[in-house]
Amino acid sequence: MSVMVRDLPKEVRPREKLLQCGASALSDIELLAILLRTGTTSKSVLHLAEDVLAQYKDKGLAAVIHMSPQEIASIHGVGLAKAATVVAAVELGRRLSERAAQTIEKVEGPEDVARYVIPSLRFEQKEHFLAMFLDIRNRILVLSTISVGSLTASIAHPREVFREAIRYSAAGVILVHNHPSGDPTPSREDIQLTKQMMKAGEIMGIPVLDHVVVAGDNFLSLKEANCL
Numbered sequence: 446m447s448v449m450v451r452d453l454p455k456e457v458r459p460r461e462k463l464l465q466c467g468a469s470a471l472s473d474i475e476l477l478a479i480l481l482r483t484g485t486t487s488k489s490v491l492h493l494a495e496d497v498l499a500q501y502k503d504k505g506l507a508a509v510i511h512m513s514p515q516e517i518a519s520i521h522g523v524g525l526a527k528a529a530t531v532v533a534a535v536e537l538g539r540r541l542s543e544r545a546a547q548t549i550e551k552v553e554g555p556e557d558v559a560r561y562v563i564p565s566l567r568f569e570q571k572e573h574f575l576a577m578f579l580d581i582r583n584r585i586l587v588l589s590t591i592s593v594g595s596l597t598a599s600i601a602h603p604r605e606v607f608r609e610a611i612r613y614s615a616a617g618v619i620l621v622h623n624h625p626s627g628d629p630t631p632s633r634e635d636i637q638l639t640k641q642m643m644k645a646g647e648i649m650g651i652p653v654l655d656h657v658v659v660a661g662d663n664f665l666s667l668k669e670a671n672c673l
Contacts, residue, residue: 449489450478459491474498477509480531485522493522497531509535510568539564552583555666558619558657562588566623566659574601574622578615579654586613588621601638603645610651618646620656629658629665636672643673 455461459475468476477494484490497520500508509517509531517528542564549561558577566573572594578586589609591601610618620642622635631639639656646653656667667673 449484450491477531480534481523481527482530488522493520496520497523510539511570550584552577552579552585552619555655555657555664555669558621558655558666559659559664561585562621562657563659563662563664566621567661569623570625572622572625574620576606576609577619577621578610578613579617579619580614581616583617586615601642603642606642607645607649607651610649615651617652617654618642619654622656622658624658624660627660627663629660629663631656631658631665631667631670631672636667639667639673 450458456465459471459478462475463471463479471479474491474494477497478490481490481493481497484493488496497509497517500512500516500520512532514525514528514532517523517531518525546561546564549557552558552561561577562575573590574592574594575588575590577588580586591605591609594600606618606620609615620639624630635656635658639653642656643653654668656673658665658667
């Protein structure tokens with residue numbers, strides 16, 4: 446039988462620790478344990494939280510982003526009520542992160558692009574190819590998803606990008622895509638595609654200003670990396 450949270454010293458119990466030290470002081474398991482609230486008669490809530498994260502131990506907390514309430518509830522000791530609480534908390538965090546990013550109105554460098562797109566791409570398991578359309582003052586008009594690929598590749602064609610650019614009367618385009626592998630290093634295909642897009646942009650009179658690859662919380666600008 447595991448040691449129950451009630452048997453732990455108060456200062457190391459997840460809820461008390463949060464109140465005393467702040468949420469940032471807690472581990473992923475401790476934060477999840479607070480959401481789950483209770484364990485079972487034979488298992489502490491901390492061990493129950495471990496069981497949830499262990500379902501996809503190679504991905505850790507990120508796996509919870511993609512788990513449905515039913516999938517979480519299937520873990521012994523969780524149930525639908527606790528699963529709904531976890532999913533709601535994850536969704537609330539995602540929305541807050543995305544809304545904070547969307548306060549960025551003007552792009553002054555790849556850091557701004559990364560801050561804008563990472564909240565929505567951070568945990569995606571497939572490659573998403575997006576285009577950020579800017580006005581003449583580099584203000585963001587819209588971020589459009591051009592295509593969603595497999596686990597390892599996305600496919601995009603210049604006509605799809607520049608059809609959207611014309612639609613929004615864009616003065617410039619920044620290409621964006623994610624690497625689910627966690628490594629933002631551009632592939633040879635990424636570089637070739639970017640050069641193809643840049644040539645199309647020259648013809649259309651709508652320049653491709655950069656291509657930013659994001660991977661988790663990391664990013665790489667093909668322009669700054671001298672890949673173009």
